[in-house]
Amino acid sequence: MSGTTEIEQLIVMLSRLPGLGPRSARRAVLNLLRQPEARMLPLARQMERTAQSVKTCSQCGNLDTVDPCNLCTEPMRDHSTVCVVETVGDLWALERASVHRGVYQVLGGTLSALAGCGPDDLNTRSLLERIEAGGVKEVILALGATVEGATTAHWLQEKLSAYAVTISRVGHGVPMGGALDGLDDGTLAAALMARRSLG
Amino acid sequence: MSGTTEIEQLIVMLSRLPGLGPRSARRAVLNLLRQPEARMLPLARQMERTAQSVKTCSQCGNLDTVDPCNLCTEPMRDHSTVCVVETVGDLWALERASVHRGVYQVLGGTLSALAGCGPDDLNTRSLLERIEAGGVKEVILALGATVEGATTAHWLQEKLSAYAVTISRVGHGVPMGGALDGLDDGTLAAALMARRSLG
Ligand SMILES: [Zn+2]
Ligand SMILES: [Zn+2]
Numbered sequence: 001m002s003g004t005t006e007i008e009q010l011i012v013m014l015s016r017l018p019g020l021g022p023r024s025a026r027r028a029v030l031n032l033l034r035q036p037e038a039r040m041l042p043l044a045r046q047m048e049r050t051a052q053s054v055k056t057c058s059q060c061g062n063l064d065t066v067d068p069c070n071l072c073t074e075p076m077r078d079h080s081t082v083c084v085v086e087t088v089g090d091l092w093a094l095e096r097a098s099v100h101r102g103v104y105q106v107l108g109g110t111l112s113a114l115a116g117c118g119p120d121d122l123n124t125r126s127l128l129e130r131i132e133a134g135g136v137k138e139v140i141l142a143l144g145a146t147v148e149g150a151t152t153a154h155w156l157q158e159k160l161s162a163y164a165v166t167i168s169r170v171g172h173g174v175p176m177g178g179a180l181d182g183l184d185d186g187t188l189a190a191a192l193m194a195r196r197s198l199g
Numbered sequence: 200m201s202g203t204t205e206i207e208q209l210i211v212m213l214s215r216l217p218g219l220g221p222r223s224a225r226r227a228v229l230n231l232l233r234q235p236e237a238r239m240l241p242l243a244r245q246m247e248r249t250a251q252s253v254k255t256c257s258q259c260g261n262l263d264t265v266d267p268c269n270l271c272t273e274p275m276r277d278h279s280t281v282c283v284v285e286t287v288g289d290l291w292a293l294e295r296a297s298v299h300r301g302v303y304q305v306l307g308g309t310l311s312a313l314a315g316c317g318p319d320d321l322n323t324r325s326l327l328e329r330i331e332a333g334g335v336k337e338v339i340l341a342l343g344a345t346v347e348g349a350t351t352a353h354w355l356q357e358k359l360s361a362y363a364v365t366i367s368r369v370g371h372g373v374p375m376g377g378a379l380d381g382l383d384d385g386t387l388a389a390a391l392m393a394r395r396s397l398g
């Protein structure tokens with residue numbers, strides 16, 4: 001690509017994104033370069049605006065441009081039912097499926113000795129605060145059906161047993177070894193419907 | 200995704216790129232949003248710089264940040280051999296393979312009644328100017344082995360027959376590392392036609 005440093009550099013940066021390789025990064029850049037002003041510049045500006053305005057919700061850990069996020073301030077939501085997920089991607093997957101009308105808590109990961117992720121690394125403080133402030137009736141653990149997910153669910157269940165809240169976990173439907181993000185809407189709905197009380 | 204308009208809008212824009220869908224666009228955005236300042240912002244800025252600095256080379260039609268492009272001004276290149284390609288993507292592919300040490304001419308498409316692309320839509324003027332200025336000895340037609348590619352090659356061959364230049368085209372046949380079983384009939388026919396005596 002002959003010292004075309006700006007273009008080359010852009011392709012290199014894009015090709016590092018998950019799901020893209022050098023080939024699709026090149027295709028994307030060539031496509032955008034057909035109309036640099038009309039297509040590439042607006043995308044760059046949108047990306048800049050997003051990067052500069054994104055905030056982590058102090059209540060639930062969701063990513064949004066306002067804090068608290070739009071989910072936490074939506075009046076029609078059932079704020080007494082909190083669905084605990086591992087990642088923002090999992091939250092988005094549940095929202096796309098429209099299967100949870102309560103609010104969320106994004107842990108930001110799972111307990112994992114391998115990944116060096118301990119209890120203090122998980123975003124649970126704002127969940128406990130919400131429970132202590134009263135008004136939370138049920139906590140649904142919607143964690144992945146992985147060893148780490150199960151370990152985290154067990155740990156969280158113990159941690160929450162001191163409070164007067166119903167604890168449930170998503171049930172049938174989450175395939176063993178699978179993450180929530182990527183599941184079809186029906187499977188997500190079934191998993192929520194089949195949640196089992198642990199309390 | 201709950202009225203997260205900036206983030207949502209970015210995902211929509213990314214998912215329109217070739218090779219990406221909504222799923223990979225979401226994954227890419229979530230990945231970048233882990234470090235908005237350290238990862239998403241630099242990518243946005245790089246994209247903006249590229250969009251604002253990209254130029255179409257007036258000599259060959261390549262995309263670069265300078266005009267004439269870095270290929271056209273590279274002193275070690277053989278400027279008497281011009282390789283004619285359909286797209287900038289084709290030029291990049293040949294450059295990655297390091298198989299052509301001459302210069303290029305990017306047509307920007309092929310003759311196609313269906314796509315409404317006629318002779319005037321193809322970037323040939325600068326090729327003719329280079330030939331008329333003298334110094335071009337050979338024109339290699341590296342067009343796709345499609346009906347449109349063949350039609351364009353034929354048309355260009357006629358157009359260039361008035362000049363004292365050698366005209367050649369890339370060979371068609373069995374791709375290196377490929378088995379005959381599985382190739383389409385056209386490729387097999389071309390491979391047989393292009394057979395070379397070994398004796
Ligand atoms: Zn929130
Ligand atoms: Zn050039």
